[in-house]
Amino acid sequence: MKIIIVGCGRLGSGLANVFANRGDQVTVVDMNPNTFERLDPGFRGNTVAGIGFDGDVLLKAGIKEADALAAVTSSDEANIVTARLASQVFHVPKVVARLYEPVHGDTFRNLGIQNFCTVEWGIQRVVDLFSYTPTEVMFSLGTGEVDILEKTIPASFVGRKLVEFTIPGEISVIAISRAGRTFIPLPEMVFEDGDNVHLAVLDSASNGMKKLFI
Numbered sequence: 001m002k003i004i005i006v007g008c009g010r011l012g013s014g015l016a017n018v019f020a021n022r023g024d025q026v027t028v029v030d031m032n033p034n035t036f037e038r039l040d041p042g043f044r045g046n047t048v049a050g051i052g053f054d055g056d057v058l059l060k061a062g063i064k065e066a067d068a069l070a071a072v073t074s075s076d077e078a079n080i081v082t083a084r085l086a087s088q089v090f091h092v093p094k095v096v097a098r099l100y101e102p103v104h105g106d107t108f109r110n111l112g113i114q115n116f117c118t119v120e121w122g123i124q125r126v127v128d129l130f131s132y133t134p135t136e137v138m139f140s141l142g143t144g145e146v147d148i149l150e151k152t153i154p155a156s157f158v159g160r161k162l163v164e165f166t167i168p169g170e171i172s173v174i175a176i177s178r179a180g181r182t183f184i185p186l187p188e189m190v191f192e193d194g195d196n197v198h199l200a201v202l203d204s205a206s207n208g209m210k211k212l213f214i
Contacts, residue, residue, distance in 0.1 A: 001019075001024045001025070001067040001068060002024070002025045002027075002062065002065050002066050002067050002068075003019050003024050003025065003026050003027070003066065003067065003068045003069070003070070004026075004027050004028075004029060004058070004061050004062070004063060004066050004068070004069040004070070004086075004092075005019075005026065005027070005028050005029070005069075005070050005072065006028075006029045006030070006052035006069065006070065006071045006072065006073060006079075006082050007029075007030060007052065007070075007071065007072040007073035007074070007079075007098075008028050008029075008030035008032075008035035008036055008038055008039070008047075009035065009038070009072070009073070009074060010038070011072045011098065012028065012030070012070070012072045012073075013028070013035070013038035013039050015070060015072065016028045016039060016043070016045060017039060017040045017043065019045075020040075020043055020044050020045045021040075025045070026044075026045035026046070027045060027046040027047070027048060027061045027062055027066075028045060028046070028047050028048070029047075029048045029049075029050060029052050029057060029058070029061050030047075030049065030052075030073075031049065031050060031051050031052070032049075033047070033049040036049075046061075046062075048060050048061045051078075052071060052073060052078060052082040053078060053081040053082040053085055055085065055089070058082075058085065058086070058090065063086060063090045063092060064090060066086075066090070066092050067092070067093055067094060068092065068093065068094035068095070068096075069082075069083070069086040069092045069094070069095050069096075070095075070096050070097075070098075071083045071086070071095075071096070071097040071098065072097075072098040073098075074100070076098075076099055076100055076101055079097040079098055079099070080097060080113070082097070083095050083096070083097035083113045084113065087113060094114075095113060095114065096113075096114045096116065097113055097114070098116060099116065141200075145202065145203050146200055146201065146202060146203065147200075147201050147203065148174070148198065148199070148200055148201075149198070149199045149200075149201055150177075150196055150197070150198055150199075151196070151197050151199065152194070152195070152196055152197075153191045153192075153193075153194075153195040153196070153197055155193070157191045158191055158192060158193045158195075159190060159191065160190065160191055161187070161188055161189065161190055161191075162176075162185050162186070162187055162188070162189045162190075162191065163187045163188070165191075165197065166187075169202070170201070170202045171199055171200070171201050171202070172199065172200045173185060173197055173198070173199055174198050174199065174200050175197075175198040176189070176191075176195050176196070176197055176198070177195070177196040177197075177198070178192060178194070178195050178196075179194075182198075
């Protein structure tokens with residue numbers, strides 16, 4: 001993929017390093033060229049010094065050929081303008097913007113721009129960790145509304161059907177890892193000792209999780 005990352009702070013540089021290391025073609029844009037020092041010494045991508053919502057800067061970064069753009073500067077306003085420019089003017093297929101202030105979320109959503117709020121995500125992660133322990137939260141979808149969890153089946157569920165582990169609209173089993181193999185199960189499948197279950201859980205379903213794992 002050809003990816004543009006606007007903002008080379010801790011998040012932007014981290015994203016750039018990860019994508020570059022996995023073989024993607026990455027270009028990082030930041031108005032302060034000193035921030036490029038955050039990139040790995042062997043960073044194999046490109047850097048462009050300039051304002052992320054400047055059309056000429058984005059053209060220099062190769063936005064016409066870009067498959068994705070992440071606007072992750074420290075300014076919500078800059079991120080929304082950059083993301084809107086990338087999406088509506090340059091028609092970049094995948095655009096995501098970072099938010100600091102949750103109140104800006106509706107503005108982004110009304111513009112059809114995918115976004116994530118680090119404040120909301122952080123709050124939800126703490127709630128998840130307190131609610132689901134010792135379940136492992138693997139990652140969150142959207143802006144944290146749905147979590148993907150991994151849990152070893154308790155002894156009380158061995159020999160019971162998968163459908164008993166489901167709460168419609170709140171908790172769904174999406175995969176089982178068993179004997180070194182992961183697969184998508186059928187509703188009538190029976191749990192075996194040592195199964196690891198992968199769950200999609202609505203963020204408001206902590207009470208349901210507690211009931212299941214009592």
